[in-house]
Amino acid sequence: MGDTVGRLDFASPWLLLAAPLALLLLWFARRRSSPAIGFSSEMLVAELPGTWRTRFVWLPGALVVVGVVLAAIALARPRLGDEQTVVRSEGIAIELVIDTSSSMLAHDFTDARDQPTDRLSAVKAVVRSFVEGGDDLPGRGSDLVGLTVFAGYADATCPLTLDHRLLLESLDAAEIAQTREEDGTSIGLGLAVALGRLRETDVASRIVVLLTDGEDNDPENDPRAAAQVAADLGVRVYTVGMGSQGSAPYPRTLKDGRVVFTHQPTSLDERLLTDIAESTGGVYQRAGNTESLRRIYAAIDRLERAEIEGLSYRRWRELFALPLSFAGVLWVLAFLLEATLLRRLGS
Helix, strand or coil, X not given: CCXXXXXEEECCHHHHHHHHHHHHHHHHHHHHXXXXXXXXXXXXXXXXXXXXXXXXXXXXXXXXXXHHHHHHHHHCCEEEEECCCCCCCCCEEEXXXXXXXHHXXXXXXXXXXXXXXXXXXXXXXXXXXXXXXXXXXXXXXXXXXXXXXXXXXXXXXXXXXXCHHHHHHHHHHXXXXXXXXXXXXXXXXXXXXXXXXXHCCCCCEEEEEEEECCCCCCCCCCHHHHHHXXXXXXXXXXXXEECCCCEXXXXXXXXXXXXXXXXXXXXXXXXXXXXXXXXXXXXXXXXXXXXHHHHHHHHHHHHCCCCCCCXXXXXXXXXXXXXXXXXXXXXXXXXXXXXXXXXXXXX
């Protein structure tokens, strides 16, 4: 979306060439019609004192020249674009579904400084680039994007919106489940809540990008049933499995306040994630580190691109009246000066 920035442009810039052509014709016309008085030698008038009229005899011609340039600018139709006015056409509705269960505390990913970081922080950085651009990603400026987080329960923390600043604020505020009551991995519930949001929009192309690092442990909400609903709605679900295989380092705070890392086994139901993706026309991919996570979101970005080339995202305000008015004023002033104060002999 970006900040509000006015951009000056010309609707027909090639018409600016009318200025030099008109000036050339004007020069020929004035040369042919210039009055002349015959003298045997210019020395006869060289000693005559100059007056203010002789000093400013060039002014009418200069005013005509400036007027011609301004008229050419008016013909080219200068206009000012308002970049805050965005016309969304053929955009995509994207619901981001992110696991915030306690297993996302595992430190098997890295940050921008290549230092170990937890999984949720790594996801936040990659999703930010996916939404607003960065790391060779163009961003999703013309798309509606929403956010759902889930652990034992699911919460739609940001509605589908073009206000991506609001979305990223919701993403930054997402936290890993703190209590046993909140914890868990309800993939089916997370997907169901996301589909509830997408059901309400009439955008032609709708997708879910669902990321988790664990196995579904909610017997009351079947992920495959939710995937069938997505298929019926025409919503493609891209699933991302996150985390290293076998085991991962998890932080543990000791009684004296020190934080130590202990390796704990990891588990990921890749069969389930594959079934969800394939049944809806999406794709499942696994991210074992930060770089592979970036590549996955970049691949999804390439797959889900709307045909928006050639559309104008600006509302233009025409400015041609201003230079045209000035040109008219200058021409009238030039005519009056030549007819009165700066009138030439023989004219």
